[in-house]
Amino acid sequence: MNFSNELSLLMRACYPLIYIPTTEEERLEKAIAETLKTMSNRNVYIWDFVEGYENNPNNQGFGKRNPLQALEFIEKLPEKVGGVFILRDFPRFLDDVSISRKLRNLSRSLKSQPKNIVIIAPQVSIPEELTEIFTVLDFPLPSREEIKQEISRLISATGQLLADKLLNDLVLSAQGLSMERIRRVLTRAIAAHGKLETPDVELILEEKRQSIRQTQILDFYPATEEISDIGGLDNLKDWLLRRGGAFSEQARAYGLPNPRGLLLVGIQGTGKSLTAKAIAHTWHLPLLRLDVGRLFAGLVGESESRTRQMINLAEALAPCILWIDEIDKAFAGATGKGDGGTTSRVFGTFITWLAEKQSPVFVVATANNIQSLPPEILRKGRFDEIFFVGLPSQTERAAIFEVHLSRLRPHNLQNYDLKRLAYETPEFSGAEIEQTLVEAMHIGFSQNRDFTNEDILEAASQIVPLAKTAQEQIQFLQNWAAAGKARLASRNDRLQ
Numbered sequence: 001m002n003f004s005n006e007l008s009l010l011m012r013a014c015y016p017l018i019y020i021p022t023t024e025e026e027r028l029e030k031a032i033a034e035t036l037k038t039m040s041n042r043n044v045y046i047w048d049f050v051e052g053y054e055n056n057p058n059n060q061g062f063g064k065r066n067p068l069q070a071l072e073f074i075e076k077l078p079e080k081v082g083g084v085f086i087l088r089d090f091p092r093f094l095d096d097v098s099i100s101r102k103l104r105n106l107s108r109s110l111k112s113q114p115k116n117i118v119i120i121a122p123q124v125s126i127p128e129e130l131t132e133i134f135t136v137l138d139f140p141l142p143s144r145e146e147i148k149q150e151i152s153r154l155i156s157a158t159g160q161l162l163a164d165k166l167l168n169d170l171v172l173s174a175q176g177l178s179m180e181r182i183r184r185v186l187t188r189a190i191a192a193h194g195k196l197e198t199p200d201v202e203l204i205l206e207e208k209r210q211s212i213r214q215t216q217i218l219d220f221y222p223a224t225e226e227i228s229d230i231g232g233l234d235n236l237k238d239w240l241l242r243r244g245g246a247f248s249e250q251a252r253a254y255g256l257p258n259p260r261g262l263l264l265v266g267i268q269g270t271g272k273s274l275t276a277k278a279i280a281h282t283w284h285l286p287l288l289r290l291d292v293g294r295l296f297a298g299l300v301g302e303s304e305s306r307t308r309q310m311i312n313l314a315e316a317l318a319p320c321i322l323w324i325d326e327i328d329k330a331f332a333g334a335t336g337k338g339d340g341g342t343t344s345r346v347f348g349t350f351i352t353w354l355a356e357k358q359s360p361v362f363v364v365a366t367a368n369n370i371q372s373l374p375p376e377i378l379r380k381g382r383f384d385e386i387f388f389v390g391l392p393s394q395t396e397r398a399a400i401f402e403v404h405l406s407r408l409r410p411h412n413l414q415n416y417d418l419k420r421l422a423y424e425t426p427e428f429s430g431a432e433i434e435q436t437l438v439e440a441m442h443i444g445f446s447q448n449r450d451f452t453n454e455d456i457l458e459a460a461s462q463i464v465p466l467a468k469t470a471q472e473q474i475q476f477l478q479n480w481a482a483a484g485k486a487r488l489a490s491r492n493d494r495l496q
């Protein structure tokens, strides 16, 4: 359902208190006004702390610097009078006892009246005692159509006729930005050279990178890895290659649903993060990395708000890959109330979105410890597939050596005995193989010569693979996967 439909539904169903987190005040107010055109009997009243009520000649300036008076005004209007009361700056006053009490009283009396209070704020910040009476509604970032209209409006003043391809590229690059930012970057470009050109796409992308960085929770991650850079994991690679075109228009026309995502479970260093990066690069989609630590840092209440912001942004940037590293660590306490319920509320928001999302956001989550994952994550319908990524078999280790040696010594690959190297490195993970090669290079470099098979074996002998110290964890994961809880990322090849 789009924003306007959802809002009008809430209004018609007499939801008295609606909270809309957004930094796009102006655009939101326009959207509300548009929505109200389809409903009769609803005037808009806008209040802010400095000016009081505006828009309405009879009450101009009423409630100036007095938020309680702003609420009393609503209360005093005759029952039959319909209205939408947009209160700017209001979250700052929600902690005040008189405001809180008045809102709770209003939430009861307005249930039978055609009146709705809408609070706009950059973040959701609602005191505990008021959470029940507010309905939080998300305001999406500008759609492709809105961005297209805005670009056309801005360019019309210059008389330039934009080619379809350039217009499309500009729209695509601007997706995920607020309208204010889009306007700012485009006007700057037009002011600089009187028109819009292909290099401006990069300008917009840079603005987008900055705006994503400012959220501090998502990062635009440049990915250069290919699926062919993953050694072994053939089942997983086949699965991915089969879905290569699954986000295309043709796939939609064919009737295919958007792929939802993957959960990759396994011990450290087996290529899970590498897979996330390779998917983004191979499918030509932007890779957004969620910093889970940041999601939970900061003030109480901010985590929920950040989660919504993250979802909103990912949807605006779709089609994209949302990479959630170590999801087990993020939601370890989701079933308890240890942190005042924050983790469980954030988890609730996230899991609901995961289950219901229609947008082409492909989630790649990785986890090392299945025991600390809330069981809801593993339920069907959350991810398309759960893969167990185990330690590489001997054949896979040879493939991993090959991937890295072809990159490091593309012209001398024949100097290395891949089979022997794989045979001599039992229980090594991909990361440990990479580490071994780096060490071998140090040996060769320090003696002023190229590194050899012997250097690699020497380096390997100095590494104690994690498998030795984490046997219990590995065994647990293997049993879990063998019980049919996950698909094996590797082809069944038991050679160790």
Ligand SMILES: Nc1ncnc2c1ncn2[C@@H]1O[C@H](COP(=O)(O)OP(=O)(O)OP(=O)(O)O)[C@@H](O)[C@H]1O
Pocket: 229, 230, 231, 232, 233, 267, 268, 269, 270, 271, 272, 273, 274, 275, 366, 368, 400, 403, 429, 430, 431, 432, 434
């Ligand atoms: N199957 C593999 N093929 C090629 N390289 C690999 C493979 N597995 C791991 N590596 C190498 O090890 C590095 C680290 O692996 P990666 O970060 O993907 O592991 P991970 O499973 O995500 O571990 P963690 O749980 O610690 O994040 C990779 O960047 C890559 O260079």
